[in-house]
Amino acid sequence: MDKSKFTAPISLSQIQITDSFWKNEMELVRTEVIPYQWAALNDSVEGAAPSYCMRNFKIAGKMNREKQQKGESYIEPKYTFRGFEALPENPDKLEDKFYGFVFQDSDFSKWIEAVGYSLTQHPDAKLEKLADSAIDIVCAAQQDDGYLDTYYIINGKDKIFTNLRDHHELYCFGHLAEGAVAYYQATGKDKLLRAAERFADCIYKHFGAGEGKCKGYPGHEIAEMALVRLYEVTGDKKYLELSRFFIDQRGTKPYYFDMEGHPEEKGGADGLRYFYHQAHLPVREQTEAVGHAVRAVYLYSGMADVARLTGDESLFAACGRLWDNIVNKKMYITGAIGATHIGEAFSFEYDLPNDTAYAETCASIGLIFFARRMLEIKPDAKYADVMERALYNGVLSGMALDGKSFFYVNPLEVNPAACRKDERKFHVKPVRQKWFGCACCPPNIARLISSVGAYAYTENDNTLFVHLYIGGKLTKNIGGKNVSVDISSQLPWEGNVEIKVRAEHTKFRLALRIPDWCAAGAEEVCGDNAQRGNICLPLGCKIENADEFNIEEKDGYIYLSKQWTDEDTVRLEFAMKAMLVSASAAVREDIGKAALIRGPLVYCLEEKDNGKNLHLLSVKAKNSFEISDSKIGDNYIKKITVLGAAQIAADCTALYNPLGTLREKDVTLTYVPYYTWANRGENEMQVWTRVKYN
């Protein structure tokens, strides 16, 4: 690791997103998701399973007050521990007890995190007041020792930290810390941050290398990266130490989760349970991404954080191996990960079934977390390429175009009849759902989209990195001088980018990522026009006014430097060519098939445009692509039409017949962006289509 290359995200308070595409997504989150989510937290969404999240905090707070009034330091546990407290059929019969999943507290934390980010982009006094009142409710539940997990506060604190594997206390802590940091950074208000610190201190007292301390680690990772955020905002080194402890401890023998005692399941002969938790090996010995995909990428994100902050080369090397394993062997072309619904997990290498994929929205989000952390260590476009692919496809597909419904599972092929009739595909929904009892994906989308600027740009002393060409205005202070950088683009539809710099004769570098997708159009952009003053870099990227800058290219970034003035503009053109893509021949599910991409977008076929039985279609390998403006609902898109063939089904009703000649007719295939699928009702969808070579 070369510390001089480390970069850090730019504070959202120094970014105003102006991008029309992303501004629209952020407005959906602000106007639809955040209010809906608040209603859900408070059990007031009709027809949706109650969350009981805020209610649990209130009950815990009430018990806290009662305890304080009585001068007691301990209350006798009143309720049984069952992991999930079944909801009563009649809500009138609610008792003063904990309801819902053990991780229900995190619903609040994800909400407050999204709120924080949103306030940086769109100040909203009413929302902030509401958030403050929610924080008051949450903080009132905190115990004298800093502990703050309502499941155990309500059910009895004698059992805290006794089931790390399944009971998500450290997960809830992690989300609380992330939310607290975000809200503090957005508003400067530190009440929740202080609560998170006190909870962290309580955890630090309990866990660690010291004698008598618990040697456990989280069942569901997130605390690792959350502790780093807490460290970075407070400067308190014990949080970094604790994060590192959790990471170092993981997978050591004897297995902590065994010592916890889960006699009912021993992990089986092949130890599937350890793989599930990424606890099968010490993390530095792990070379294959396994188990629950969200947990995995949350862990790897925390590992990258700790590697960067502690200069731990072996930990960074492990991150690199796991990264390569994912992107070279375990990732869908949409940036989705987690090929099997069993354990919501990675499947084996190159096993990427399209119609039974799990491909959880949250896992793509976690992959983006991981990618940005790798970028913070080393600016290499290979990380940003995947980040972009996951963002525009695997993540965006998780939310409807109107922001009102969500996918957990993002398959690459859907036959709605199969989703209803085949139990093996029951996890795949052909249309987005309103909300979920286990509400992980919608609020995760909300917090990612609201903070997308933190992924687009990072910086270090002398360089501003643009990883994603998301339009936005950045203000920076470099050597005491104010600099503003205004990026505008028409991505994902057009490859032109304009960057206006307004600086007081300041020297610094702009580092601009060359997207992987522009290589396909190298010839188109450069053509015969390559000349001084309009130079062509390799890989389909053109800088119009190149002679104004000192230009270097490294690891997929163009480094432009000069003494910037008050009227500098960089004009880039990235070739954006529609292109058929094949998967590695090792991917059995995609053999003989191709997907269509253009720029960062993956495209798909939908029944609405192409009729039923998408499996009968094939796309011609030698093809020209017609790209045209279109709409899905009120949303502008570019659709792509290409030549294909449709197999003509025989009239015969027999199931098996002598192989005849192939009867086909020419058809025009209409592709739409993958993230827009299932916004026109239930229908078939297919990303990978058979190729007709002749």
Add this chain to the structure above:
Amino acid sequence: MDKSKFTAPISLSQIQITDSFWKNEMELVRTEVIPYQWAALNDSVEGAAPSYCMRNFKIAGKMNREKQQKGESYIEPKYTFRGFEALPENPDKLEDKFYGFVFQDSDFSKWIEAVGYSLTQHPDAKLEKLADSAIDIVCAAQQDDGYLDTYYIINGKDKIFTNLRDHHELYCFGHLAEGAVAYYQATGKDKLLRAAERFADCIYKHFGAGEGKCKGYPGHEIAEMALVRLYEVTGDKKYLELSRFFIDQRGTKPYYFDMEGHPEEKGGADGLRYFYHQAHLPVREQTEAVGHAVRAVYLYSGMADVARLTGDESLFAACGRLWDNIVNKKMYITGAIGATHIGEAFSFEYDLPNDTAYAETCASIGLIFFARRMLEIKPDAKYADVMERALYNGVLSGMALDGKSFFYVNPLEVNPAACRKDERKFHVKPVRQKWFGCACCPPNIARLISSVGAYAYTENDNTLFVHLYIGGKLTKNIGGKNVSVDISSQLPWEGNVEIKVRAEHTKFRLALRIPDWCAAGAEEVCGDNAQRGNICLPLGCKIENADEFNIEEKDGYIYLSKQWTDEDTVRLEFAMKAMLVSASAAVREDIGKAALIRGPLVYCLEEKDNGKNLHLLSVKAKNSFEISDSKIGDNYIKKITVLGAAQIAADCTALYNPLGTLREKDVTLTYVPYYTWANRGENEMQVWTRVKYN
């Protein structure tokens, strides 16, 4: 239904199988499976999970004696009911209680049935003595009231017939009756038959339309057809009545299984549990084969039996609809059924995944039961075609060539790595297993193969039907005159059949099935040689000495009649041409692919012959087939080589790449019969291969 067309199987005692192919299979059953099975029943197979079957009978018998000695009619239940009695880790600690699955008794019944059939073909005094002693043990457990299920005899008879849905009492009865009939027919010994009758009488007293009688029906069907067999051998009409009652009662509302009370599972909103048991609708209203595939075809077999014996047209119509549904929409080309392991069940129409198939051996066996019963009602080659396809492929693949290991699941595509690493494919084994705790398939294969003659031939007053050209010698008495019919063929390798009739100037008809597969070679067999005395029937079937007979053709059968003499010979030639077959375009898994068949055999590619990564191969549509003699182990086979292409994988390690030109090399594909796969160690296998049209 036209009763004059009804046919009945020929008694095995009038058949001697001489066919070299089938004789070999029968000898494997006699010399390998039956002795192994007996050892398994008695828990003396090292390394195999104990069956406890005979032990349970002995315990029940002991309790019976104690009860009789004490003059008691009722023993207080001593043990708890749990459905499955976990086996103690230390066998020394065995108590006098029931161990194993609730259906463990049926292991004996399947064994005794196979023994019975085997004795008809190969008398064996030692085996018969062993069988008699086993029967003594079983009969000693029978209660005064005729009840004979050790699970309830040992655990307490107060609970009998209280959990029909899950506890398999009527299933155990069914197998007992089938075994008893077989053993009686083979040996003339009726001790077990009488026991089965007394058990049937006990059930008849408990169940039926009469007031106060229980209105339930079996959770796992088989009693329906078993009762018919009991009726046919004893002439006691109440058995037929009871079978009909079970069939009529099934699926009526309110659902009996609900009334039984299984509060823990209500069947869910979509009533999956009722579908599972084929109890979602009255049987005459059922049009789609659903649920557990073995149960389904056992039920349909019983329905066909009852339809035939009671002249019930509506029941026969239901059988016809369900038959068509299976063979036109839910059957693999191997005659396997049950496309999903979830519930070992039929999936939805045209959903026939190759690599996750359940395709249980027992389900193909059940389909053969159903087919023969349909043939008994109406001799139509469409039933026999499926019967033959299932027998030579979906069933035979269930047993290793040495008779020592077995498949439950018969997939049409296997990547061994996936079976080990992907939990969704854990049910698919890449090599056959020694024996199973739940021992249904191996003994089911044993009883089918031992009685294969009963499927090959049926008869009625004036006609002898040959459905399968399995070599055998039949003796018949027609109008007081002895007739012998000696069939010989080289099936499944050659299409020539010779039938020698030795009769004392007797008039009768030989009805000879024209297999579906010979149509493909119509031209080849007939060519320009069609002439008097060597006439060609349609569909690739030639009768050399046709002018000697009066010939009719109907429903896929050639009816030959004459006044047969002492020196008549029919010489048939069925074109046996290797042929590529496609599946209906509605089968998404097989689109663009073809399977290779020759005669009754489905062929497949194995890694042993074709290298790894079978998915990279394609077979040329316009092809010539080279058929040659070969061996797998000591077993003669014909292998087929054809031209194909192998895609050359790119050197690039990236998961996704721009679609390049298709790089392929010509290869020779080597196909072997599907039933022989996985006899040369663990390797990849594939039935459906992509087609290269140009």
